[in-house]
Amino acid sequence: MKQKPLTMTRVALGSLLRKPATVPYPAARKPVYLATRGHIAIEEDKCNLCLICDRRCPTGAIAVDRTGKTWAIDRLRCIQCNHCVDVCPRKCLAMENDYTTPMQMKRSDVVPVPFTPPQPKPKPAAAPAPTSDSPLQAKEERPGERNHEPPDQSSAD
Numbered sequence: 405m406k407q408k409p410l411t412m413t414r415v416a417l418g419s420l421l422r423k424p425a426t427v428p429y430p431a432a433r434k435p436v437y438l439a440t441r442g443h444i445a446i447e448e449d450k451c452n453l454c455l456i457c458d459r460r461c462p463t464g465a466i467a468v469d470r471t472g473k474t475w476a477i478d479r480l481r482c483i484q485c486n487h488c489v490d491v492c493p494r495k496c497l498a499m500e501n502d503y504t505t506p507m508q509m510k511r512s513d514v515v516p517v518p519f520t521p522p523q524p525k526p527k528p529a530a531a532p533a534p535t536s537d538s539p540l541q542a543k544e545e546r547p548g549e550r551n552h553e554p555p556d557q558s559s560a561d
């Protein structure tokens with residue numbers, strides 16, 4: 405493909421007159437936008453440790469410990485897909501639009517969850533066995549009434 409003459413010169417001169425597209429991070433930061441996928445945050449008061457986000461995270465970044473009552477995320481594994489936010493039944497996860505600070509060592513952010521699972525209800529007491537004094541049994545024993553005993557065969561002979 406044939407290029408127009410002085411293309412490179414025009415691009416270089418144009419770049420000199422424009423502001424740079426990059427920012428001198430970390431002295432300056434790019435602005436975040438409403439839809440920027442920064443990091444996952446949890447409202448731990450709403451969480452009931454149901455494990456759904458743990459099981460559905462495609463990268464295994466979330467670990468929910470029901471015994472220790474903690475919710476943890478390995479941010480280096482998280483790919484900001486937002487799936488955990490979509491599936492959380494309690495709506496306690498959110499995608500914040502700012503980034504977490506860079507880390508020097510691999511670690512998980514562990515959040516204690518104050519949820520206390522409800523105690524199982526006590527079983528109702530077993531119904532007392534019917535006695536001969538009970539009205540039900542007295543009705544069954546009333547003479548002349550039909551009962552479920554087999555008929556007496558001795559009188560048929």
Ligand code: SF4
Nearest residue numbers: 461482483485486488
């Ligand atoms: S945003 Fe995606 S990868 Fe990150 S914790 Fe949630 S489900 Fe896992």
Ligand code: SF4
Nearest residue numbers: 451452454455457492
């Ligand atoms: S964050 Fe949501 S999906 Fe995850 S354990 Fe808590 S309630 Fe369940």
